[in-house]
Amino acid sequence: MKNVLFIVGSMRERSFNRQLAKVAEEMLKGKCNVKYLDYNDLPYMNQDLEMPVQASVARVRKEVAEADALWIFTPEYNFSYPGVLKNLLDWLSRPMDMSNFQNPSAALGKKVAVSGCGGKNMTQNCRAKLTELLDFMKMELMHEPQTGIALGMEAWTKGEFALTDEQRAALQKQADVFCAFIEK
Numbered sequence: 001m002k003n004v005l006f007i008v009g010s011m012r013e014r015s016f017n018r019q020l021a022k023v024a025e026e027m028l029k030g031k032c033n034v035k036y037l038d039y040n041d042l043p044y045m046n047q048d049l050e051m052p053v054q055a056s057v058a059r060v061r062k063e064v065a066e067a068d069a070l071w072i073f074t075p076e077y078n079f080s081y082p083g084v085l086k087n088l089l090d091w092l093s094r095p096m097d098m099s100n101f102q103n104p105s106a107a108l109g110k111k112v113a114v115s116g117c118g119g120k121n122m123t124q125n126c127r128a129k130l131t132e133l134l135d136f137m138k139m140e141l142m143h144e145p146q147t148g149i150a151l152g153m154e155a156w157t158k159g160e161f162a163l164t165d166e167q168r169a170a171l172q173k174q175a176d177v178f179c180a181f182i183e184k
């Protein structure tokens with residue numbers, strides 16, 4: 001079975017995007033192995049910290065390099081992706097062996113899918129910008145389908161949400177296409 005690494009673009013304990021990832025994890029059960037990337041110990045990108053490579057940086061790069069594919073679940077912050085996610089991607093964009101800048105990054109050519117839940121525009125602006133960034137990093141992005149979810153009032157009051165039938169069908173479709181995509 002392929003190894004898939006889930007990346008949640010929110011550090012919030014009861015993150016709706018983490019809840020969405022859990023539903024996707026259920027959908028992938030028996031089809032691939034899912035792990036979550038823990039990256040909250042990464043320092044802010046600072047070129048002074050690149051050499052020697054810090055343990056947290058080495059660990060996330062190793063986990064990404066070893067995964068067959070990534071699936072990012074992220075909120076939208078101010079029309080874009082959250083800073084913590086950009087910080088992670090910046091660390092992943094640098095060569096694993098810094099002795100030569102031609103050396104590959106952990107992200108190079110890595111298969112990746114994108115989903116997100118947030119306000120009424122369904123993280124559309126975040127996903128558009130993230131798409132641009134992942135393409136720039138020469139990752140192998142599954143451009144379509146992406147699942148964007150507008151959280152209802154109930155989610156904000158209860159702190160948790162249930163997918164509508166339509167949203168669940170969209171996520172299921174993405175999971176199915178993702179499974180075929182990572183087998184290629």
Ligand SMILES: Cc1cc2nc3c(=O)[nH]c(=O)nc-3n(C[C@H](O)[C@H](O)[C@H](O)COP(=O)(O)O)c2cc1C
Binds near residue numbers: 018075123
């Ligand atoms: C700094 C900040 C900026 C935000 N900007 C947007 C935005 O531009 N569009 C949007 O839909 N939601 C925006 N939100 C709301 C988040 O999308 C919402 O809180 C979401 O539930 C966060 O995801 P999480 O539950 O996975 O942490 C913003 C939240 C924060 C903290």
